[in-house]
Amino acid sequence: MQKVLNSKKLGYDLLFTLQKANFINLEELQRFFQDLPVDPYIKGNYRRRRLSRFSITDGKVVKLPHGRLFQSKEYNPVVGDIQREFHEIDDALVVHEDFTRLLFAFNDACKLYSDSREIGVHQIRTTCSATNFGNPAPEGIHRDGTDLIAIFSIGRNNVQGGETHLYRSKKESPVFNKTLNPGELLLLNDREFFHYTTPVKPLNDETDGTRDVFVLTCPSLLS
Structure with missing residues (x-):
């Protein structure tokens, strides 16, 4: 990761950092968002989504066995306390060099700020139309229950909204708010911040809109 746009740290613990991932070819990765299951x-x-978990072992990305995502109601009041199961990330994407670069970069941060060595990768497309706005965070202002989160914007097509907010407390104003442009990566300490992303709607009502992101977590929350 390079070209730090905005960074705040306190001692050894990362708070959040916004960076431009110039080392990733966005067009190469966005084509894998076309066939995501609902x-x-x-x-x-x-919302369309795939989910897999990985580790970096002996300098190589290792895809771990299929698992189910679990969050308690404390972290996800909408779908908490249930085992959620999603389709795995496409094998062709797993071995793509731009995808592995992303995982290596996130893993470097995990080694500094988490004891876990397991990474969860959520591949998410939020769609919207004139009659059906998309909500990237239906659970509202929340934490995920992990140590570290990265939100990496891959693409925005015919959308407005989708602004990401960070909060110290649910009752306070956000300490950070920005629409993540394609190529921008927000790394945040999930122990320190709540986060939220506002709904998206089309710029042009005659065409559906899409917002494509990878959300990486450490630990993965899969079992």
């Missing part, structure tokens, strides 16, 4: 746990069919 997230069956969210009403409205506006």
